[in-house]
Amino acid sequence: MTKTNCSLMSILILSLTVSFTATAAEPVTPKLTDKLDRLLREEMRSIQSAMGQIHSAIVMGHHDDVADNAQRIHDSFILQQSLTEQDRKDLMSAVPKGFIKLDKEFHQLAASLAEAGKGKDTKEQHKLFSKMTGNCIQCHSEYVSDRFPGVQSLKE
Template sequence: MKRNVLLQFAAMALLAAVPFAVYAHEGGKHPDQGSNSLIEEMLILQKAFQEIVVAVVLKDNKGVINAIEPMKGTMEKTHESAHTGKISLPKNSGKLDKFIKMDKEFHHNLHLLEESAQKNDYKNMHTLTKKLLDGCINCHSTFRK
């Protein structure tokens, strides 16, 4: 239980900073004000992941499923924008292929989390949530300044 609470607080603290870091890179634009799909995905992910962590801690499989739903389709929009040059990575911008690979793996893990929630597999939900948080940290350390 103590580990779950620590995971929840760590995830919320990490994700609370996401929009501020992204806004700083994009000149403070909110997604509704014409900013790019990567920012939009990060803001949707922030809300979704906070809900996922709470739902996993509470063993609320339906909460996990509901939290993942808004993420569907965001990866494709981000990848399309990346390939057309509409977004740029703040650090290691020449490693777009690595970013795309990491993003695909992250979304694959989201899909596995959703499947685990549908099966009421709480142990795997916990494992995948940790894996997703590690994915956030790895991506941000590689591509954020």
């Protein structure tokens, strides 16, 4: 998979990251095709599972598990194998630019967390995991508020 394709694939994961806009965006979910919605939900379930495993691994000092699960999030494996060129076009027309920025940040945080796991740096793992969690909250409040109306923005 090319770097461009990986970047486009990771856009769907964006709904787990911090928003750069000052006001809540219009929810993205209604703009997605049925296939993109299904793939996004699959990916979110995978990320939710990995985040739970990372939390447990951090508090138990299982650094290799932190690294493996963070890398799995970074790689967005399911989506990299599932999007067609038309899916990519549909996705790009459904999501705002801020959503794309959030995706890039979230994946960078996951890559950094994988490195902190490899380095057995618990303090850095905690810091990065907390940022990733904040990104999830912010994205859910900005871009999927229709699915998560009870999530409030962390912005002041």
